[in-house]
Amino acid sequence: MLDAITTWVTxxxxxxxxxxxxxxxxxxxxxxxxxxxxxxxxxxxxASQGSMSLIAAMVWATAGSLLGAYLLYFVGHAVxxxxxxxxxxWMWLTEAEDVDKSIAxxxxxxxxxxxxxxxxxxxxSLVSIPAGIDRMGLVTFTAWTVLGSAIWNILLxxxxxxxxxxxxxxxxxxxxxxxxxxxxxxVAVVALTVWLVRRQSKKKNTPPAxx
Numbered sequence: 001m002l003d004a005i006t007t008w009v010t011x012x013x014x015x016x017x018x019x020x021x022x023x024x025x026x027x028x029x030x031x032x033x034x035x036x037x038x039x040x041x042x043x044x045x046x047a048s049q050g051s052m053s054l055i056a057a058m059v060w061a062t063a064g065s066l067l068g069a070y071l072l073y074f075v076g077h078a079v080x081x082x083x084x085x086x087x088x089x090w091m092w093l094t095e096a097e098d099v100d101k102s103i104a105x106x107x108x109x110x111x112x113x114x115x116x117x118x119x120x121x122x123x124x125s126l127v128s129i130p131a132g133i134d135r136m137g138l139v140t141f142t143a144w145t146v147l148g149s150a151i152w153n154i155l156l157x158x159x160x161x162x163x164x165x166x167x168x169x170x171x172x173x174x175x176x177x178x179x180x181x182x183x184x185x186x187v188a189v190v191a192l193t194v195w196l197v198r199r200q201s202k203k204k205n206t207p208p209a210x211x
């Protein structure tokens with residue numbers, strides 16, 4: 001499957017140039033099974049061959065990330081908190097202590113969790129859904145998404161540009177840390193779920209201000 005994705009992305013970039021990077025990353029953001037760890041280094045390699053400029057590849061990648069994030073944000077916005085509570089009922093993959101620590105993290109950083117999530121493989125796209133469910137302000141969501149996505153995109157595109165024909169090593173390095181990434185993903189998703197449910201409960205239990 002990855003070979004097919006690589007072939008398709010390469011063809012897209014060679015045909016459209018930098019806008020092809022944006023399209024590929026939009027699809028990666030909207031459909032998480034397409035790995036940015038493959039697309040971005042490949043974009044860097046393509047730029048090193050003169051098919052596009054390095055800066056253009058980075059800019060279009062970030063634009064594609066933002067548009068894909070918007071799509072999932074509005075999906076989450078439409079789903080609402082009630083569905084989130086149902087999701088929380090079957091989140092059992094971590095210890096209670098891990099959940100408590102994660103709740104403390106999100107209580108401290110709040111919306112900045114979107115910024116952090118945009119740089120964690122696996123959760124990069126999914127973090128937009130709970131942000132939408134929580135009705136995070138669109139300006140704040142946009143700012144954190146652009147900042148986190150830009151850092152991630154610039155890093156991986158530049159690595160692909162620098163490694164040249166060895167761009168695939170970036171993917172290999174990511175695979176070596178896949179177990180750690182999965183742990184981070186589970187903890188982050190569970191923590192964000194619990195945090196949002198607790199916030200929604202507080203809002204419902206808070207009596208309206210007296211007139």
